[in-house]
Amino acid sequence: MTTPARRQYLQIKGQYPETLLLYQVGDFYETFDEDARIAARELQIVLTARRYGEELVPLAGIPLHALDNYVGKLVARGYRVAICDQTSEASNKGIVERAVTRILTAGTLSEPNLLPARQNNYLAAIARGHGQTGLAAVDVSTGEFSVTWFSPEEMPAALDAELQRLAPAECLVAEAQQARMQWPAETMTVTPCPAHFFAVEAAQQRLCDLFQARSLEAYGCARVPQAISAAGAVVAYLEKMNARLLALLTGLRSYSAASYMVLDAHTQRNLDLLQGARSGMLQGSLLSVLDRTITPMGARFLRRALTRPLLDLNQLHARQESIEELYESPALRSRFSMALQRLGDMERIAGRVRQGTAVPREVLGLREYLQVMPHIAELLRGCDATLLNELAGSLDACPEVSALIGQALARGGGEDEQEGDGHLIRAGFHVELDELIASIRDSRRWMLALEASERARTGINKLKVGFNKVFGYYIEVSNARLDMVPADYMRKQTLTNAERFITPEMKEHEARILSAEERIDELERSIYVDVLRQLSVYYERVMRTAAALALLDMLLSLAEVAAHQGYTRPQLDQSGALEITGGRHPVVEWTLDGDSFIPNDTRLAPLEDKEDAKSPRIVLLTGPNMAGKSTYLRQVALIVLLAQIGSFVPARRARIGLVDRIFTRVGAEDDIASGKSTFMVEMEETATILHHATRHSLIILDEIGRGTSTYDGLAIARSVVEYLHNTVGARTFFATHYHELAVLAAELAHLSVSTMETRDEGEGKILFLHRVVPGSLGRSYGIHVARLAGMPATVVKRADEILKRLEHEREQLQALLAPERGNGYHTGNAVYRREHSAESRSNYAWQSAEGCAVGQILAEQDDACADLLDEIDVYAITPMDALNLLFVMQKQRKEARKISVIEEHDHA
Numbered sequence: 001m002t003t004p005a006r007r008q009y010l011q012i013k014g015q016y017p018e019t020l021l022l023y024q025v026g027d028f029y030e031t032f033d034e035d036a037r038i039a040a041r042e043l044q045i046v047l048t049a050r051r052y053g054e055e056l057v058p059l060a061g062i063p064l065h066a067l068d069n070y071v072g073k074l075v076a077r078g079y080r081v082a083i084c085d086q087t088s089e090a091s092n093k094g095i096v097e098r099a100v101t102r103i104l105t106a107g108t109l110s111e112p113n114l115l116p117a118r119q120n121n122y123l124a125a126i127a128r129g130h131g132q133t134g135l136a137a138v139d140v141s142t143g144e145f146s147v148t149w150f151s152p153e154e155m156p157a158a159l160d161a162e163l164q165r166l167a168p169a170e171c172l173v174a175e176a177q178q179a180r181m182q183w184p185a186e187t188m189t190v191t192p193c194p195a196h197f198f199a200v201e202a203a204q205q206r207l208c209d210l211f212q213a214r215s216l217e218a219y220g221c222a223r224v225p226q227a228i229s230a231a232g233a234v235v236a237y238l239e240k241m242n243a244r245l246l247a248l249l250t251g252l253r254s255y256s257a258a259s260y261m262v263l264d265a266h267t268q269r270n271l272d273l274l275q276g277a278r279s280g281m282l283q284g285s286l287l288s289v290l291d292r293t294i295t296p297m298g299a300r301f302l303r304r305a306l307t308r309p310l311l312d313l314n315q316l317h318a319r320q321e322s323i324e325e326l327y328e329s330p331a332l333r334s335r336f337s338m339a340l341q342r343l344g345d346m347e348r349i350a351g352r353v354r355q356g357t358a359v360p361r362e363v364l365g366l367r368e369y370l371q372v373m374p375h376i377a378e379l380l381r382g383c384d385a386t387l388l389n390e391l392a393g394s395l396d397a398c399p400e401v402s403a404l405i406g407q408a409l410a411r412g413g414g415e416d417e418q419e420g421d422g423h424l425i426r427a428g429f430h431v432e433l434d435e436l437i438a439s440i441r442d443s444r445r446w447m448l449a450l451e452a453s454e455r456a457r458t459g460i461n462k463l464k465v466g467f468n469k470v471f472g473y474y475i476e477v478s479n480a481r482l483d484m485v486p487a488d489y490m491r492k493q494t495l496t497n498a499e500r501f502i503t504p505e506m507k508e509h510e511a512r513i514l515s516a517e518e519r520i521d522e523l524e525r526s527i528y529v530d531v532l533r534q535l536s537v538y539y540e541r542v543m544r545t546a547a548a549l550a551l552l553d554m555l556l557s558l559a560e561v562a563a564h565q566g567y568t569r570p571q572l573d574q575s576g577a578l579e580i581t582g583g584r585h586p587v588v589e590w591t592l593d594g595d596s597f598i599p600n601d602t603r604l605a606p607l608e609d610k611e612d613a614k615s616p617r618i619v620l621l622t623g624p625n626m627a628g629k630s631t632y633l634r635q636v637a638l639i640v641l642l643a644q645i646g647s648f649v650p651a652r653r654a655r656i657g658l659v660d661r662i663f664t665r666v667g668a669e670d671d672i673a674s675g676k677s678t679f680m681v682e683m684e685e686t687a688t689i690l691h692h693a694t695r696h697s698l699i700i701l702d703e704i705g706r707g708t709s710t711y712d713g714l715a716i717a718r719s720v721v722e723y724l725h726n727t728v729g730a731r732t733f734f735a736t737h738y739h740e741l742a743v744l745a746a747e748l749a750h751l752s753v754s755t756m757e758t759r760d761e762g763e764g765k766i767l768f769l770h771r772v773v774p775g776s777l778g779r780s781y782g783i784h785v786a787r788l789a790g791m792p793a794t795v796v797k798r799a800d801e802i803l804k805r806l807e808h809e810r811e812q813l814q815a816l817l818a819p820e821r822g823n824g825y826h827t828g829n830a831v832y833r834r835e836h837s838a839e840s841r842s843n844y845a846w847q848s849a850e851g852c853a854v855g856q857i858l859a860e861q862d863d864a865c866a867d868l869l870d871e872i873d874v875y876a877i878t879p880m881d882a883l884n885l886l887f888v889m890q891k892q893r894k895e896a897r898k899i900s901v902i903e904e905h906d907h908a
Contacts, residue, residue: 012099015100019080020035024085027063027064033057033058037060045061075114082104084101086098103242104241107123108237109169120139120304121141122137122167122168124137124163125234125237126159128177132152133150133159134148134226140248141351145231158264160264161257169188172234175193197236200225206236219254220253244355261661262660262661266666270666270700271641273285273641274286285587289565289586290647292556294557296345297546298550298556301547301554309644316646322555323569325385327563332383333563335379336552344369347547347550350542353366363409371402377392380392394545404535407429433523440517447509447513451464472510473502474502490504558647565590567647567651570639570655573658575606576695577656580636580653582600582651582652583599586635587638588631600632600771601772602636604616616751617732618724618750622737622754627758627768632733634664644656664701665682686720693724696730698732703737705720717738721744739776739777753775756771786799
């Protein structure tokens with residue numbers, strides 16, 4: 001037969017079947033049945049069992065004080081945890097009343113111990129329908145609530161980019177849509193929700209009720225049903241999980257991703273913005289170099305800024321001006337740093353005050369932080385930069401908050417040594433409380449003096465007066481002195497080596513103290529809750545102050561890095577130019593830790609460069625493996641990105657025309673789950689770039705066409721370069737091992753060819769100089785890199801033998817193809833001469849000097865084609881030589897036909 005306690009548990013569990021229910025039993029949270037087996041497995045705690053009537057029930061428990069630690073582990077593993085608390089005191093009249101007070105999920109955590117301090121913890125929701133897609137995101141620890149939307153043309157790339165940027169801990173989707181969408185499950189929990197969460201009309205009403213507004217016009221999404229649907233689903237979910245969190249949502253911000261430089265998901269990963277590609281951690285990322293922030297809110301602001309570079313020149317110049325002033329004054333940076341070091345996480349503390357969950361230590365800390373505001377504001381008003389002056393006006397010391405906290409709470413907040421005999425509420429704040437405390441003050445003093453007076457009266461020198469929660473006050477006497485105990489002592493508790501007693505007078509004082517203290521505790525809790533309610537009125541003012549401090553902290557961090565690393569202020573404009581002198585890779589330079597980084601220059605012409613019709617917009621970069629091509633490409637992209645968050649850049653000088661998007665196609669990845677090969681993924685990413693890039697974009701392509709046959713790859717790579725040059729016109733850096741593409745410099749006016757300089761020191765030793773120089777290098781030195789990688793010596797030796805044979809056969813072929821060289825490109829070296837007339841460039845087509853020479857030879861010898869074919873090793877010929885040969889053979893065939901027709905005509 002089931003017991004009443006068991007029935008109560010089963011009833012509550014039945015209401016939350018998809019959660020792990022932590023059920024308070026005294027000083028423990030217990031789990032039962034299958035929940036207990038899961039908890040024991042995941043938390044590595046003991047699985048026991050207990051009999052409830054005739055039923056033996058599995059159970060596993062954790063102490064109340066360790067709740068955050070254990071819950072954090074469960075939530076991190078994707079579980080939803082329902083906290084069921086006792087809501088009444090234990091008594092002999094029946095079972096204790098219990099209720100679920102909150103449900104914790106990955107996206108609804110607000111407890112400080114469960115959150116990463118230096119990054120946001122987002123809950124997102126995605127709504128699809130009628131062609132558009134809405135994305136809402138909220139951080140319940142700070143109250144940040146925003147929504148955006150995407151057209152069908154922008155999907156899925158734009159959604160993927162925003163999800164990559166936000167990195168939500170949890171994402172809500174309609175149950176019917178879950179199966180049709182792919183999710184990065186390794187980075188976020190996907191939670192299917194009922195369709196009514198996303199119903200547009202209900203969602204709109206939910207939002208209007210929350211903001212106490214008649215419409216959503218003021219929030220910028222009134223005419224976007226999918227945005228309303230996504231934001232409304234967030235509110236519905238929070239209502240179900242923990243309604244107290246809704247108090248933080250005081251507004252909704254609508255934004256367009258196009259308002260910022262767009263960084264797709266691949267680019268964010270390829271540039272290692274927030275985490276190193278190999279480690280998956282902060283180390284090796286751009287953020288690890290830039291983050292010298294002091295406050296948690298400053299750290300979160302910097303993370304957001306890195307993934308949302310600006311497009312507004314005025315905002316960028318304002319940030320640059322501020323950083324420059326801080327950069328030039330180490331003393332000013334020091335004063336700001338010392339002031340910020342006195343601050344804590346004002347955003348999250350304000351949020352917990354708003355929810356009514358802040359502990360006294362946090363509230364007292366908030367008062368201390370606000371008292372620093374006048375000093376920081378004074379420093380800001382002394383600055384020349386306009387933005388810093390404006391931040392001074394945004395700092396609100398909220399004197400009402402400081403005054404209320406100072407009047408209400410005793411120092412220490414009831415946790416350490418405190419004023420007012422250890423009470424939480426300061427004396428003089430509440431009349432009834434003061435009277436209660438006064439009523440037992442004499443009894444407390446009597447208890448404090450009792451030990452000394454009883455020792456004197458009884459002669460028992462080691463007599464002790466103590467207190468515990470179970471037995472109350474007592475007098476303890478060791479067994480060795482029991483014969484000295486007075487007759488008025490009444491036995492209370494027996495210990496192994498002592499006895500505990502109480503006296504009638506002591507019992508009277510105890511009753512008075514305990515009765516009053518119970519009422520004092522209850523009253524103090526009530527007063528504290530009311531104090532939090534009064535403080536929550538100032539939530540938005542505190543949050544505006546915290547936002548200003550976050551921006552100041554980021555600017556200070558960027559100035560500190562610039563001063564330490566020798567960065568300079570770039571010139572920003574709308575010209576489309578990209579001119580960098582002495583550019584350096586910020587992350588690689590940082591990891592060298594004092595070793596010198598070899599800088600490189602970059603020059604891409606403005607969009608309208610009337611002085612130089614041949615000015616480059618595309619750099620074709622060749623060179624060996626390990627020579628630094630990828631580093632150089634990423635270096636350019638990172639310098640541009642840094643400039644567009646307002647930062648100084650690692651270069652001697654830089655002029656940067658604003659970039660609307662940065663695209664990168666780097667590395668080899670497959671998508672086996674979707675049935676896509678490495679090459680298919682490469683082609684899809686390249687296609688996305690070609691479809692979405694504009695003249696104002698920056699494109700980084702590192703090896704296109706390497707995942708298929710040589711001819712296919714070369715043809716695709718060349719076609720992509722031509723399309724970028726002739727149609728897109730974007731600033732492009734194209735790294736390749738297809739050295740044959742260097743011939744394009746003769747045909748494409750805005751393409752230049754560069755290579756990574758090397759020095760062959762003989763005996764198989766190659767020195768990589770890591771310098772970008774004009775021209776092309778006809779070798780990739782792959783065998784040298786294989787040797788460096790530790791390839792078995794026999795494999796390296798055999799590869800070297802094969803390479804020498806192939807190169808020898810190619811030299812023989814080239815000797816047949818080109819007994820004499822004219823204008824054009826000399827295959828295999830870095831010497832290039834370009835025909836200057838537009839007519840000669842257009843006629844160049846696929847011909848080269850070699851092709852022309854072969855044409856002359858074949859024209860003079862009718863059987864030269866057959867002889868030449870006998871000499872060719874098809875495994876050694878390069879794709880470009882093969883194409884040249886085919887061109888000449890085809891041309892010779894046409895010439896032969898013409899001669900035949902003429903001869904026939906003359907004969908007739």
